[in-house]
Amino acid sequence: MSGPSDYKPSHPALQWFERRLPILSLVHSSFVAYPTPRNLNYWWTFGAILSVMLGIQILTGVVLAMHYTPNADLAFRSVELIVRDVNFGWLLRNMHAVGASMFFFAVYVHMFRGLYYGSYKEPREVLWILGVIIYLLMMATGFMGYVLPWGQMSFWGATVITNLFSAFPYVGDTIVTLLWGGYSVGNPTLNRFFSLHYLLPFLIAGVVVLHVWALHVAGQNNPDGIEVKTDKDTVPFTPHATIKDMFGVAVFLLLYAWFIFYMPNYLGDADNYIPANPAQTPAHIVPEWYYLPFYAMLRSIPNKLAGVLVMFSSILILVFLPWLDSAKTRSCKYRPLAKQFFWIFVVVCILLGYLGSQPPEGIYVIAGRILTACYFAYFLIVLPLLSVIERPRATPNSIADAVLAKTGSKSIPMVPTVIAIMIGGGLLIGSAQNARAEEDTPPAQKWSFSGPFGKYDRGALQRGLKIYKEVCSNCHSLNYIAFRNLADPGGPGYSEAQVAALASEYKIKDGPNDQGEMFERPGRPADYFPAPFANEQAARAANGGGLPPDLSLIAKARSYERGFPYFIFDFFTQFQEQGPNYVSAILQGFEDKPPAGVTIPDGSYYNKYFPGHAIKMPKPLSDGQVTFDDGSPATLAQYAHDVTTFLMWAAEPKMEARKQLGFQVFVILIIFVFLMYFTKKKVWADAH
Amino acid sequence: MTTATSDDHPTRRDFLFVATGAAATVGGLASLWPFVSQMNPDASTIAAGAPIEVDLSPIADGQDIKVFWRGKPIYIMHRTKKQVEEAQQVPLSDLKDPATDQSRVKEGHDQWLVVIGICTHLGCIPIAHEGNYDGFFCPCHGSQYDSSGRIRQGPAPLNLAVPPYAFLSDTKIQIG
Structure with a gap:
């Protein structure tokens, strides 16, 4: 997209096609010959990582939709049956659920990178705003996706988030009813959220195309924040950027696979394994970790409407960032003060996330208010003020000079930052897990199924x-x-004959028969364990009111x-x-x-x-x-x-199958990461 | 890829590129497998496709019933003497898909015809006791089957399929 391409396919058939639809030259000029600044560091690979994650989310999502039932009575069960019965269903579900977290993790790195290196500044304002739109769409998609399993957190998350709109005077209740399609969150809500959850990712993909288009018009920013001047400043996108991006993606996949195969529930909430119950709110409602900072801001404001407005403006303020920060120097590498405030801002965001996971009482509320003020002060006071008073250091004349000199302030060191972010992220994630106030923590026990090679005894x-x-x-x-599960691999290890014998000891209600009557018959392996009570009321009546x-x-x-x-x-x-x-x-x-x-x-x-x-x-x-x-x-x-x-x-x-496949995937991924590393080194050997 | 590959001698760089490309291709293809495999019937569907038992005692001479096994309609027809004789006497040369009646029923249970009630043309369900051959008539495209479920007329290429089944007793069969 940098001017007319001079690309000409060699094959006559392709030339014929190219004259009618020049898509090959478009791809060639955008992703092969496209000049990319030669000083990009690994923080720039997160764009490619995000594209891959969007692709994985759409692919696994379309597949999961083949098995999912968007009905309030059946949704929870259908998700469980995906995990238990569908071939590789557990893998697909883990990929999608963990993928959402990984997607947000990558987008936050991507956004902070843009913030640090001034990627939102002229001429990239539209590029940045398109990014904010993508982020908003991601938040909506992630929220609606979290509702679909119809567990307790799904249901109550949906209730709390939709009720945000009730804060608006006059129209609030009408909007909420419109969102619900009823008098409360229920089946119509679930159905429309499913429909929209399927739609929005394709909108995201559309805006991503605009985002990349805008990127290729303005050209990539770079760690030194100076414009490309000559050919010496750039390297061709392929192979240099493609190989480097692929290496970044491969390393990212290691982290992703760690969660998929070994910690699939680490990022989730235990309460969401309880089916939705409109009669009981979980003791401690927390959103997914990636919404926690905004949740903290919402809760720290004592007024309902003001809290909602503060929360929405905390995101919308990003749209105005290109004009709030009017400093000419882009990269914080050359802005000593802005750099310090940037890191303070990162810490503020992580602390807000931590507060979002804590109960809204005592010191947490006060801290939340202070940090909310800090968050807004960064955009409304610090950045405008620094644009005026800061004296930035001199930037290099050209990118080539910057690469050759290797002097001046270093870019953000990758490894320590990644560790810091992982710990910070862990802080958020871990604190998002059930924070029940318990004086007596259950003693830790030894389990045969713990660890990467754990098996059931x-x-x-x-x-x-x-x-x-x-x-x-x-x-x-x-x-x-089901009785048949007792013969499944990775289970108690009964034979099919033993299972059939065990099943036949049970009386299963079946019917209606030809006379229209229900009857009892011996159980078969395909039957499920029969429940001791016919319904919830019977169970409560027999157990002193408890279920x-x-x-x-x-x-x-x-x-x-x-x-x-x-x-x-x-x-x-x-x-x-x-x-x-x-x-x-x-x-x-x-x-x-x-x-x-x-x-x-x-x-x-x-x-x-x-x-x-x-x-x-x-x-x-x-x-x-x-x-x-x-x-x-x-x-x-x-x-x-x-x-x-x-x-x-x-x-x-399916735990044993999960860990076994995980080991194989890790062996292959690690080999691939090494190969990619050396390939990247070879390809870049003449560029540094 | 772009630079410094000699045409004559494979270099270490070539080897590295080929190895990386091969690893990426193999890994990529392997990770496609779950996405294909998930389309197959899941464990509950397979479990629900277990054999079923059918009691034949209520089916009178000349009657038929339809039962479902693995989502398919199975015709169980209690054939009259006339139907059995017709089926046995047809010369094989008259048949589009030649098969003797004996090969389509269980020995000693000539009166029982058990066939999958799905037309071999395009999957519609033929109607029993209709058509010119005392058997089945498919309303979709006019295929006609005889009292042994063999194709006699119309566009269907094959006889109605016989599902796997066995007599547990004289009045009980297990399908599947």
Whole structure:
């Protein structure tokens, strides 16, 4: 797009085509011959990374939509069935869910890079504003996508975010009703969010085309923030930029794969494994980590309308950035004061994110107000003021000079910054996880399934199934487990014949038959474990008003706060056994007499590890209650361990396949990263 | 790629480029597999396609029923003596897709015809007891099948398919 291309295909057929639609020369001039500044650093590879992430999100999203059911009664189950039954469904779902986080991570790096190097300044204002539009579309898409699994956080996130619009006077309620398609968040809301979630990524792709177009008209900015003057300042896009971008993408994929295969639930919220319940709000509502800074600003303002306006303006202010900062020097490399304020701003954003994850009380509210003021002050006071008073250092005459001199201020050092960002990001992410106030943290236990090579202990799974059948199943359903699953690879390891025999012990309701009547028949492997109660009301009536939760996902639907700095270590150690630790602790946490000063209401029981300590479930397991055939001790500790292992398998039945494939992917990716590194070095050998 | 590749001698640079390109291609192709594989029937669909048992005792002479197995309609026809004889006496030379009636039923259970009720032309469901051959007539494009489910007239190329099934007893079959 830098003037008419002189590209001419060699093949006559291509020449024929080219005269009619010059798309090859367009591609050639935009992505092959396009002159790219030779001093670009690795922060510039995030544009390519983002393109790849958008492609992956669209591809996995289209595929997931083939299996997903956008209906309030079926959505949660359909997502679970994708993970459990569809070939590679677990992989596709993890890619999409983690991909959203990776997409936002990359876009934040991309935006901060633009901020640091002044990429929004003349003549790139439109390029920058298109970027802000993409970011807004991403936020809308990400939010609506998070609603689709229809878990507790989905439902209540949808409720809270749509209610933002109710703050506007006169029209607010009308807008909210319009968004909901009803009197509350419900099936019509889910349906339209699905439709829009499918549409918006293609709008994003369209704006990305404009973004790239604008980029190729204005030319790329660069770390020295000076314009390209001669051919010596540039290298051809292909192979130089393409190879460098591919290396960046490959390294980024390592991080992405780490989450997909080893920590798929690290970035999510345990509450979203509980199906949406319009009657109960989760104790602590937090958005996904990438919205936390804005959420913090919303909450720190005591007035509803003002809070909403502050939140929206915190993003919209980016549109005006090219005019708020009127300094002639682009790159912070040559702006000593702006550089310092930039890093303060980064810290402010990360701290705001941390506050967004904390309960809005006490010191957090005050800190939130101060940091919100800092956020706006950066744009409204610091940058306009610096444009006037700062005396920037002299910039090099040309990019070629800058590359040859290698003097002056260094660009942002990549490795330390990446580590700092990872820790900062970990701070956000970890703090976004369930922040329940619990005095007694469940003790950490040893699990055979933890770590990158963890496997389920077959014996424990079989014993756990026995405990479920003999004890838990009297009150708790196991709705997502079919008998056939017991023969699946990576499961308890029963043979098909054993499963058929086990299934036939159960009576399954079927029908209607030819007479129009329901009847009972022996279970088949394709049947699911029957629930102990016909419906929720029956279950509550039989359990003193309490609802025994379904156990299929319990080991992923419960968690506890790990606290700083453990959640950062957790990223590296792949610790994600909060759920199993909690379930096991609950089973062993019953005490006959509550400690002095604690009163437990009638019909409830004291449990050391249950939030609030008053649990409706009586002590379910005691020593000697279940006898094992394999000689394992008949102790409560053993029971708790075995049934928890079984429930973890029930929640994550494809874990072994996931970790196994993860290892293979990592071996290949690491080899590829090395190859790309040396290829990049060779290609750039004559450019530096 | 662009520079310093000699035409005569492969260089170390060439080898590196080829290795990297090969790794990228193999990795890219391998990662396409899940996207293809997910289109296949999922585990619950496969499990739901398990064999079914059908009780034949309520089906009177000359009647037929339709049951579903793997989403396909299966015709179970209790053939009359006349229908059986017609089916057995047709010379194979009259048939477009030659097959004896014996090969299409289970030995000793001549009166029971079990066929997948999907026209071999384009997948419509033929109507039982219609047409000129005492068998099936497909309303979509006029294919006619005889009392053994064999194609006799019309555009369909093949006989109605016989699903895998077995007699568990004289009055009970298992399909699948």
